[in-house]
Amino acid sequence: MLYLCLKYLHIIAAIFLFGFGMGSYLYLIAASRTANPQVIAHVARMVVRFDTWITTPAGFVQIITGYLLMRLSGLPMTTEWVLTSLIIFFCVGSLWLPVLVLQKRLYLMASCAVEAGSGLDDEYRSVYKKWWWMGVVGFVGMFVIVLMMVTKMTPVQLVGLLG
Template identity: 35%
Template sequence: MEYFVYKWLHILSSTLLFGTGIGTAWYLLFAVISRNVVVIAAVTRIVVIADWLFTGVTMIVQPATGFYLIHLAGYPLHSRWIMWSLALYLIALCCWLPVVWLQIRLRDLSAVAAATGGELPRAFWRCFTGWVILGAPAFFALLAVFYLMVAKPV
């Protein structure tokens, strides 16, 4: 029973992690494409909150439940699928940490532009470019982790 409870928590957490990532990326991307500064300011504010609330928590819950499941199931920690999963998860984490800072910058820069009725500064566009560049490898790394968790290839 303990294994299934932790497996359920692990799957729920992965769903929240991936779903929040996809959802916030989708809304932020299309808000920015709209070039409506007021919309961008509102969406970036919500994205920062969602990222801390959901992604931040699940980035901790995932490895905690994952390592415990490895222990409960008796999988060797050096199994290739586990090692690849950990490496890919670390890639996603290393991309996400600067993305958090970039999203905060995007929020702050767009809030100032919206409040003053101005345009988005160059710094906003540089941060947005970095956000896109870091989001792509994180997305594909987590897709690969999903595959490895389900298939568990030897």
């Protein structure tokens, strides 16, 4: 029963990571496309809050429940798909703090533009571009991790099955 409860929490945390993470990402993209500093400031403020208070803790729940599931099932850490998913998870996780910092900068730049009654400058677009690409890389990594969780195989092993 403990295993099933942990597995449930692990899946819920994955849903939160994907759901809130992807939602935040898409909302900030949509807001930025308006080029309206007021819209961007409002959305970016909410994105920073949700990513700080919901998405980030879900990542920690993923680590803890994943480790406990591995221990309960007797699966060694050196199992290829487990080790590969951990490496990708920590690579994606290493993007997380910079993403939060960039989101906060986007919020501050948009807020300053609102206060000054001006538009967004090239610096906003530069920071946005970095944030956008980090999101692309992070979500590709997350898709690969979920694929490994479901199939219990690495991407190399999956490609080998196709060939």
